[in-house]
Amino acid sequence: MNKTNKKIRLESHTIPTKYKIEIKPDMDAFVFSGKETIKININKKIKQITLHSKDIDIETVKIYNKGKNNEQFASKISYNIKKETATFSFKKEIKKGSYELSIIFSGIISDTLRGFYKSKYHIDGEEKYIATTQFEATDARRAFPCFDEPAHKATFLVSFMVKDNYEVISNTLPISIDKHESGLKIINFSETPKMSTYLLAFIIGEFEYIEGKTKEGVEIRVFTTKGKKHQAKFALDVAIKSLEFYNEYFNIPYPLPNLDMIAIPDFESAAMENWGAITYRETAILVDEEHTSLVNKQWVATVVAHEIAHQWFGNLVTMHWWTDLWLNEGFASYMEKVCTDTLFPHWKIWDLHLGSARYKSAIEIDGLASSHPVEVEVHHPDEISEIFDMVSYEKGTAIIRMLALYIGEDKFKEGLSYYLKKHIYKNTKTLDLWQAFEKSSKKPVAKMMSSWTKQMGFPIIKETYKDDKCILSQERFFSSRVIRNKSKDKSLWQIPLVYKNTKGEEKLILIDKKSTFLNDKIKKLNSGDQSFLKVIHSEKTLDKIKKDIKENHLSIPDRINILRDIFSLAEGGYIKTSEALGLSLEFKNEKEYSVASELASGLIKISNLIDNEIVRNKMKSHILYVFKPIAQEIGFDKKTEDRNEDILLRSLVISLCGGSGDKEIIKEAKKIFDNRINKTIDKDIKSTIYGIVAKNGGQKEWKTFYEMYKSEEMHEEKERLTGAISLFKDKKILEKTLRFAISKDVKPQDAPFIIAKTWSNHEGRDATWKFLKDNWDTILKRYGEGGHFLSKLISPLKNHTKREDLIDIKKFFKGHTVPGGERTLLQAYEKIESNIAWIKDDMKDIENWLNKNY
Template identity: 35%
Template sequence: MDQFKGQPRLPKFAVPNRYDIRLKPDLIACRFSGSVSVNLDIVTATNFIVLNAAELSVTNDSVSFTNRDSSKVFKPSKVELFEDDEILVLEFSEQIPTGLGVLSIQFEGTLNDRMKGFYRSTYEHNGERKNMAVTQFEPADARRCFPCWDEPACKATFKITLDVPSDLVALSNMPIAEEKIDNSLKTVSYQESPIMSTYLVAVVVGLFDYVEDHTPDGIKVRVYCQVGKANQGKFALDVAVKTLGIYKDYFDTPYTLPKLDMIAIPDFAAGAMENYGLVTYRETALLYDDQHSAAANKQRVAVVVAHELAHQWFGNLVTMEWWTHLWLNEGFATWVSYLAADGLFPDWKIWSQFLHECTDGLKLDGLAESHPIEVEINHAREIDEIFDAISYRKGASVIRMLQSYLGAQIFQRSLASYIKRHACSNAKTEDLWAALEEGSGEPVNKLMTSWTKQQGYPVVSVKLNNQNLEFDQSQFLSSGAQGEGHWIIPITLCFGSYDVRKNFLLQTKSETRDVKELLGSQVDGDKSANSWIKLNVDQAGFYRVKYDELLTAKLRYAVEKRLLSPSDRFGILDDSYALSMAGKESLTSLINLMGAYREEDDYTVLSNLITISHKVQRIAADAVPDLLEYFKLFFFKVFQYSAERLGWDPKPGESHDDALLRGEILTSLAQFGHDLTLDEASKRFQAFLEDRNTPLLPPDLRRAVYVAVMKQASKSNRSGYESLLKVYRETDLSQEKTRILGSLASSSDPELILEVLNFMLSSEVRSQDAVFGLSVNWEGRDVAWAWLKEHWEHIAKTYGSGFLVTRFVSAVVSPVCLLPLLYMLCSICFLSKLEIPIFWYTRFIILMECSINYNSSFFPFCFPVVQFASLEKAKEVEEFFASHPMPSIARTLKQSLERVHINANWVQNVQNEKSLADTVKELAYRNY
């Protein structure tokens, strides 16, 4: 049996094609029993059957194999569960011949509290606390519910039966085929599923309400939620019904199941999970309340629903062959969710907001410790760390780049062909390239291999030398180091006007083009010296651009005069910020550029400007603290125009983007300590306490007001804090609770910050939500560090089995003050032999990271995270890592340490800028 230990994949002795599963959860004892019969094709005569199982009790006498041809029953001579490898090995004294047969296993397990496998979630009904049973199997946790071949390529059909209390709702992937009630127990049998992978199997048992609708094709769509919240599911229901139609047309393939259920789970580690026909969500990602949810919440629900439904085609119908190709699932679902949201809500200008996705991918992929889109996975335990911004956001961004290069119609036709060709089976990246190459006639495989099989991305440097444009490409690294990468880059070039543009492939390291020859009759060469030049038009490409000083000055003028599209204004700012961080441009140059955005009114551009302002403030606080007040005055002036244009009160008929922007601008001013904003927020909060339905505090303003309240709160002046806790305790809306939790640590008083952190570990905060209260401000980072050191034993003992510790890590994505301590917590859990499943950390980052780092609409209640930015701290972190190794999160921790070094280097560079002081003072007092 030992020969099977440590193998990355299951042996191919047997191939499953059908499961018959019966489960009986005990929601009081929090245990379950079950049986599974698996139809197998024994392809090689063998004395062993090896499959996946974990945390299940299986005995010798509960296992048998029946040969279908001879009806002979084989009983195993030995049954052993290798917990480290999560495999169940069945040894038979007599060789099992090739052919068909049925493997039958009975088992028992625990409904765990770790939000993985088959687990329990809690809710209240009529004042009584109850348990529900929920499954979460991606990437490799179906094995914690029933023994199975838990690999995506091992597709099969599933016939599921549940024995549950008769008063509860029991859901699975397929519609109910039969239901029998026997007093307090009912047996529910479901229709057999189409062929699918084990990670998509789903079961939910609990007490729920629902709302229902049908697509024009007659597919029944329901949204389930806690009793009393059904109305909050109507928006998601409408989005789902319409999105199924959009995807049917786009993929030229109908949704393949007879029903679609979506359900809000009170305790859920990820944002959502695309189980075939039964999609599970966090409440905040599915429910929307017209009275108390913000515009950002509405957008998030729409995009997350569109993402999960995209998986019904890209992931469920056509499934990656192995986790190396995870990006085929997640990159495409991310990209196409924007396509659906844009079709449903064109006034949202959602494609502009897609730039946040691209920037997030660029940020992670700018690290030396990044990884390629396609990364070899040798063992199931390695899967978790690739559920990150590379698989999702870089994946989505290179898809957008390829679509832009091939053209929308050709891309769509080729994609539909790919779906049809691989429906109900598995595919690799090369299969997609083949379909796109066939449909376009372009060398897609050659072009895209440089983007998927090597990590990183290029920065294209461009300078104008007389009438020549000189292009150079090199790998961009946020550290400023020199990389070795080389790409085939689809260059788009705009010259003085969007009517004058050119596309070409940059295949060499350097290339020089004559302007007139490049653009031909489109441009008058005599006037070219006075024209601005913009590369990567509308930011369609996954690369950065560095301009020479002359071109930079012309672009700054073009930004100020609004001659560029919002996407290009976004890209110029974001590239300049990244280049400043890497030491390739000065902070002085960056803030001069930021001043050109004073009259900016586009939501996406301003949202990024806000984020960059907070990051610059944090670097300035460490590098040049005596200039910090000048930086704040400068930022006040940068945002003054938009704040005055928008005001505090929503305007009739205003755009969705203005509703989003008002909250972000005011929140930012509150965070910076703007006195007028703090005073107005206090007045509106008082009116809200007197009347929770006051029009003075609509949902879009609440985050800003809550931040302002806590900004002024202290240990000695705690009335605002106590009032905010009262609101938290009274509301049953998850979005409101998380808004409040994300605001509580905004105080500058170390004593109050400590009290807030202690509150996060109290029974009043769901474990999944404790992460929101860890977003302390700059003044609180040392307090947070000390707090974690003091409480690590409690956290390790209470939450070492998984999700709270890993959620803490997800909340403070490096470089942050808390990461080293969290690493210590994980190490202690490891040394104590407590399980630390990293999946929940990395999976949750997908929806959290954007908000933490970009103030985006996905999680509008989170703040930019506090960073360490000194070489001394970097050394401390490095020494700690060296003495506390943990292989399972090695990549994540290396990335964290690298970010600390990057910030430390940036601080040093800023300290050496001689003109910075004069520039920031002049900008702070300039009369615009």
């Protein structure tokens, strides 16, 4: 770790307690002026004060102590661009005590989607703007000079001078609106709770809203740009029910009288948990009952539940420093599922989670030597932004789920409530949480959980027998055979493990040694897929499992788990890939979406290794053999008896069969698409239909999608269309897609996803890499300020499979920076090395298996 980065934290002798901030935005010139007074406590004699400031012009600074004649102006204001700080120097020594620091400043309303930025939209062809904020993790300093670290909690009094036609939304409710000079008004907001700077928010624009109340009387409003409030009803309903659920679950009432949720047309992530003023990307909050798919509806419910969970985990109690980010994100990700599963039990949220791309991503990243611990030491803002990944979110979820399993649900809830009440309005470290659970459960939680949070990776458990006694041995799992073959890693975990024995009994044990003897006969390890690990079952046990699959005696989580493990073992070189392909035959008639999704993911990963067209076509034949019977049975049309799983399954299997060249399905998809004017395509198969048409289309179809995109206003539909134009097979057309991605037609928030999806298309791999090299300066200018965009954009690098590609990629990035994406780059290098070794070791094995079966 760079030594300079270690010194990036502020000194601890100056402590803010209250901010009074006045902002005057100019919505025409996109600049703002501001004045703030920060109440501070100084606990040593000083002549300098350093705080955070980035892209802010500070005009004057003075410090004074009310009632004492000791006011003095800063004699010098100096900036450290690397540390993103401003230092105020004073001629006279400042003694210990309480002071007020007054600062006059100005800045720009940027277009970076960070700090204080502008968001553009259109109404009836007229261009409109919102000015909004995104401060997490380290961007409050772009809007006002501040002590921009989570532990520097304070209260905030904010006011805004705006034109009469604008509304302002902030964390609390307005206490007064005063008329000012011609056409202006001053809106004063009530004081916030004690909170971190990254949770402050203000949004200025022209809105409409709908509202409701919880049974406890909290007013909830959902704000949209004009003409969209009818799409806010579902999110409002979920928010009301979620807030009521958490009030009861945590046994701590939500502390504010209001909770606002705001749909922002331009937004980097899905949402941001600003206390009392949660901001969202439109696709993460708006639901049009006629046009929104079930997948997106589930996404909206999950995101709303996640952000409201943060009002306790993150806002009420906040991590001391970003090293413990997982305390925020892991718990919010866990609680979102607990809450959503309660509100929508028919969705089977936990099954969907286990088969989800997000969970797979956590496992994939953490199987690498270049992963990071859940508790990861970070310093610079670029390092901080990189840990907002699936290790923090979904591995965090998994280990919390294991903890609940280990101590029991009642003790888990009791410990959570104790932790929140003890540390209310304060900052914590991970150990504080473990101590709360130890108090509630009387179990050695810290010892057990530290093995999961302080070291990276996760274990693989191997089942063997000696003298008819079962031995369970553990070692670190690596998804790369290259790393595994040279690793000397001796990590051990304390593992809560549920297994099912041959009598059908489920038992919970704690494995804390390299090898553990078990006086029992195993039917299935990791029953219910409740532990974050991999398993190599003995041949005898695997035969029993295969029998249970055939007879449909294995639960959904166990079927997901078996498939996930078998494909991972093949990738890591623990078994031959033909074994995984062989097991996939047992799932020919799989009718559960989450299981089918896991199976599809494994087969597509193997397919993406294959460059030989004859072998690729045989792989497509295998995919059709497994999925076509279900596609034929379920059909294109919805049925009255459809379960939610059937709606999701239909889209998946039709997409797989159409993408694998099934002529009947392609013909029907094209027919449905061509007839879309006369008969609207069903919202739940739209993406699938578009995708099949694109994969089998040319310039004419691309132009059709482009014209549809240009005339479309609903963002969910725009995402479907950009997803489709990333799937063409023709290289020239894909180059056109890539140029379109960085054109003025596409919002900067959407371009990285179009580029990444085109890159993930096997046919677009080389074209996208060339495009990125040719346009890197443009990409860097847009997204090089840090944040999450660059890491998301370059993630598909991992799909490359050739040595010459790896050499070229390393050569390129040796001379080009990737701010906030360095760790993603290292992970991509490791994955490419792994792919190369996998192909070398197993391609003949794959070919032989496919030739034998097709």
